[in-house]
Amino acid sequence: MKQRVLAWAVAAAVIAAGPALAQSKVSDGVVKFGVLTDMSGTYSDLAGPGTVAATQMAIDDFIAKEKPDFKIEMISADHQNKADISANKAREWIDTQKVDALVDLVTTSTALAVMKVANEKNRVTLVSGAGSTPITNEQCNDTTAHWAYDTYSLPVGTAKAVVQQGGKTWYFITADYAFGHSLEKNTSDVVKKSGGKVLGSVRHPFPGSDFSSFLLSAQASGAQVIGLANAGNDTINSIKQAREFGITPKQSLAGLLMFISDVHSLGLDATAGMYLTTGFYWDYNDETRAWSKRFFDKMKRMPTMVQAGNYSSVYHYLKAVKASGTDEAKAVMAKMREMPVNDFFAKNGKLRVDGRMVHDMYLAQVKKPSESKYPWDYYHIRQVIPADQAYIPLSESTCPLVKK
Numbered sequence: 001m002k003q004r005v006l007a008w009a010v011a012a013a014v015i016a017a018g019p020a021l022a023q024s025k026v027s028d029g030v031v032k033f034g035v036l037t038d039m040s041g042t043y044s045d046l047a048g049p050g051t052v053a054a055t056q057m058a059i060d061d062f063i064a065k066e067k068p069d070f071k072i073e074m075i076s077a078d079h080q081n082k083a084d085i086s087a088n089k090a091r092e093w094i095d096t097q098k099v100d101a102l103v104d105l106v107t108t109s110t111a112l113a114v115m116k117v118a119n120e121k122n123r124v125t126l127v128s129g130a131g132s133t134p135i136t137n138e139q140c141n142d143t144t145a146h147w148a149y150d151t152y153s154l155p156v157g158t159a160k161a162v163v164q165q166g167g168k169t170w171y172f173i174t175a176d177y178a179f180g181h182s183l184e185k186n187t188s189d190v191v192k193k194s195g196g197k198v199l200g201s202v203r204h205p206f207p208g209s210d211f212s213s214f215l216l217s218a219q220a221s222g223a224q225v226i227g228l229a230n231a232g233n234d235t236i237n238s239i240k241q242a243r244e245f246g247i248t249p250k251q252s253l254a255g256l257l258m259f260i261s262d263v264h265s266l267g268l269d270a271t272a273g274m275y276l277t278t279g280f281y282w283d284y285n286d287e288t289r290a291w292s293k294r295f296f297d298k299m300k301r302m303p304t305m306v307q308a309g310n311y312s313s314v315y316h317y318l319k320a321v322k323a324s325g326t327d328e329a330k331a332v333m334a335k336m337r338e339m340p341v342n343d344f345f346a347k348n349g350k351l352r353v354d355g356r357m358v359h360d361m362y363l364a365q366v367k368k369p370s371e372s373k374y375p376w377d378y379y380h381i382r383q384v385i386p387a388d389q390a391y392i393p394l395s396e397s398t399c400p401l402v403k404k
Helices: 002-016 018-024 048-066 083-097 108-120 153-164 178-193 212-221 233-244 260-266 286-299 305-324 329-338
Strands: 030-037 071-078 101-104 124-127 144-146 169-175 197-204 225-229 252-255 275-278 361-366 379-385
Touching: 030 048, 030 083, 030 305, 048 071, 048 101, 048 286, 048 305, 071 083, 083 108, 101 305, 108 124, 108 144, 108 178, 124 305, 124 329, 153 178, 153 252, 153 275, 153 361, 153 379, 169 178, 169 212, 178 197, 178 225, 197 212, 212 233, 225 233, 233 252, 233 260, 275 379, 286 305, 305 329
Parallel strands: 030 071, 030 101, 101 124, 124 144, 169 197, 169 225, 225 252
Antiparallel strands: 275 361, 361 379
């Protein structure tokens, strides 16, 4: 009888101490994020300070709504779009600052470098800025989550739509690093599959400023469509210079990774009618508008899909920490894969074994100036691309974590 009473007492004590036990499994009682992003360069508008702000919003909202029994902190740095700087900073943060999760990683080279360091040290990487498919394909690992988009999902919308509209022949101007190469290849595959033809390509240094020789090569090709396999300021400068040389409207441009920040910088006169594929649009529904208004109040500009996706990944990670009672990387990743992603960014999103968070994407067309009724009213959403069509099927994956 005494043993039974003692057993009940122990069980009651364990139940009562549940939150405390969970807290004890969170290293030092603190979950710490390290935001590595481009704070002043080519990608600073689409990521940069806005990503830092979105991360802080996710932390603040999680504390207010979920009332965790662990502290949450954030530090940030400018990785200057350089892999060595990123890897060294990640290693330093993990070793001396006890960072648990590295986030954003705009620029593929920085993401791939940090993924490797974080995985070796059993830390989570949440990639929202970089886009190359190797992140979840041949270079995948079990502590990386790839959130907002990738170079497979972009041409599924844009390239297919442009070919269907009559843009059959293509020539690429490509940023000469992993992201550009991946985007060109994935887009070429969609163009050919849709009945189009690729006439050639030229690669420009990253980042670039003078695109004249590359644009003249594209002009000489006679292609109906010039595919811009670049992003950020490289895309903006390509479009500006194409207009200056009179290349458009004789040949059309396809921005294969365009953000609302790019459209805002260029203006609707320069971009009207262009197709683009995005994982987020601030004006899509009441939920996206409500969150984006809060972001706008902080940043005085509407969020890109990278910034919105970063918030979503950070919040989902924190939910997984609380649910699993630990910040140990593999346990958190297991919980993140177990729970669906349901927020303003994604509905019924799912984190797959390869690290890809699959969610619906949107084919958008930039409005004419006469169609825009209020500030940042820039897109017609022409099509919702279902998650199961937007991303590489696991049956075609080369990720070693995927069992065939």
